[in-house]
Amino acid sequence: MQLPTRKHSIGLVQKRSKVRTMLRVRHFAASLLTLFFVCGFDATFGAAAAAEVTVDIQATGASPNDAINNGLVQAIQQVTGVRINRSVIYDLLQTDQSGSDGALHKFDEKLQQNLKTDSNGVIKQYRIVNIDRLQKSEVQVQLLVTIEKYTEVGVSSESRRKIAVMPFSDPSGKVTQAGTTLQTSLISYIVKTRRFAVLDRSNSEAYFQEMSLITTGQTPLSEQARVAQVLSADYLITGRLQAAQSTLSQQYIPLTGETVSRVTGTPGRVDFSLMEVATRQVKFTGHFDAAGSNEVIAEKIGSVIIEAIYPLRVIDASDPTELVINQGGDSVKVGQKFTAFLLGAEQFDPYTKESLGKREKEAAQIEVIRVLPKMSYAKVIKGTLPVTISAEIVLRKPIEASVPKASTSVRATSPSQEPNIVKLPFDR
Structure with missing residues (x-):
């Protein structure tokens, strides 16, 4: 039998490594497809791209280069809405001294590094249409500037309020595994409601690793428009987890010779708050007993905040057997019941003049009969709803009556006695 050579062994190792890599890629692709189907992604989620926008700019300056510099700064500001430092454009122009009319000027990708980090667009190219010398030693230029501006994936974040969920901590402020797991469940619930643009605040290492591919020039120029797109949150959800506590008390009964043990305690508790980031004003607070799975607790917190x-809201009440509700997915379930209220005039606090919301008048009870990814259907089971389009109908969950929990008593015996047998003093 011929023994494998070193070269042959290395080849086997390389082949095995390639197989493992292919399996990892297939597993990643399968996981990614599963994520898309589970999260309900649809055709509105296309690929991210940098759209080319061409603008006609007129600018003046003490010299042709100075005028061109001012024109490029105006072009970036006009397209992206971001004001950048003039010195950034000036540095780019130092490598491009050909100021002839009609010439097409393109910047090298490496020269875009400073520019793309200061705005959400990069200058792909510009053309000098005309150069005129004005009085008082001023120069006026007309430019056609092409800028690659990042196009957001899917629904624009401008149409939704932005929210970030932080990990839940224990009473000492330490983030635990339980707090991180609850954070993940709450993010999942809020994403499925499609009401907020949910921002990630936990995977910074993976984010910076991916962005480093762009900032180090390893990607095409169009990809560099992705830089400086991180959004700030409008709202921040924070919370604390308190573990359940119990107390054991014992009482000796002389008549029977028994020792009765009584266990009393408090369940675990989750406190949460919703803060407006711009003002650091706490908009909403609440708490729940930490009973049930993380998904159950996350649903309680998320539903209250949302x-x-x-x-x-009922967005179509023309058919009382198929009312259309403006939300679907996992946040609404078949058989779930709601109380429908008609909205009236807006009410204001007489002291602070703050809006208290619109007046609500109970009109009907409804039950969900069908749920789709983005909306759901319900039927009226009690009362009536107006069919006019102008009627505003809001839904509230019915208030559940709380049932007091009884303490648990445990009848204990002394260690010398047999289990489940109670001996009285006169027994022999």
Whole structure:
């Protein structure tokens, strides 16, 4: 039998490595497809791209280069809405001294590094249409500037309020595994409601690793428009987890010789708050017993916050057997019941003049009969709803009556006695 050579062994190792890599790629692709189907992505989620925008700019300056510099700064500001430092454009122009009319000027990708980090667009090219010398030693130029501006994936974040969910901590402020798991469940719930643009605040390492491919010039120029797109949150959800506590008390009964043990305690508790980032004003606070799975607790927290900001609404009441509700997915379930209220005039606090919301009048009880990814259907089971388009109908969850929890008593015996047998003093 011929023994494998070193070269042959290395070849086997390389082949095995390639197989493992292919399997990892297939597993990643399968996981990615599963994520898309589970999260309900549809055709509105296209690929991110940098759209080319060409603008006609007129600018003046003490010299042709100075005028061109001012024109390029204006072009970036006009397209992206971001004001950048003039010195950034000036540095780019130092490598491009050909100022002839009609010539097409393109910047090298490496020269875009400073520019793309200061704005959400990069100058792909510009053309000098005309150069005129004005009085008082001024020069006026007319430019056609092409800028690659990042186009956001899917629904624009401008149409939704932005929210970030932080990990839940224990009473000492330390983030635990339980707090991180609850954070993940809450993010999943809020994303599925499609009410907020949910921002990530936990995967910074993966983000910076991916962005480094762009900032180091390893990608095409069009990809560099992705830089400086990180959004700031309008709202921030924070919270604390308190573990359940229990107390054991024992009482000896002389008549029977028994020792009765009584266990009392408090369940675990989750406190949460919703803060407006710009003002650091706490808009909403609440708490729940930490009973059930993380998904159950996350649904309680998420539904309360979303109902406070974006309550469910009936958007089509023309058919009382198939009312259309403006939300679907996992946040609405078949058989779920709601109370429908008609909205009236807006009410104001007489002292602070703050809006208290619109007056609500109970009109009907409805039950969900069908759920789609983006909306759901319900039927009226009690009362009536107006069929006019102008009627504003908001839905509230019915208030559940709380049931007091009884303490648990445990009848204990002394260690010398047999289990489940109670001996009285006169027994022999």
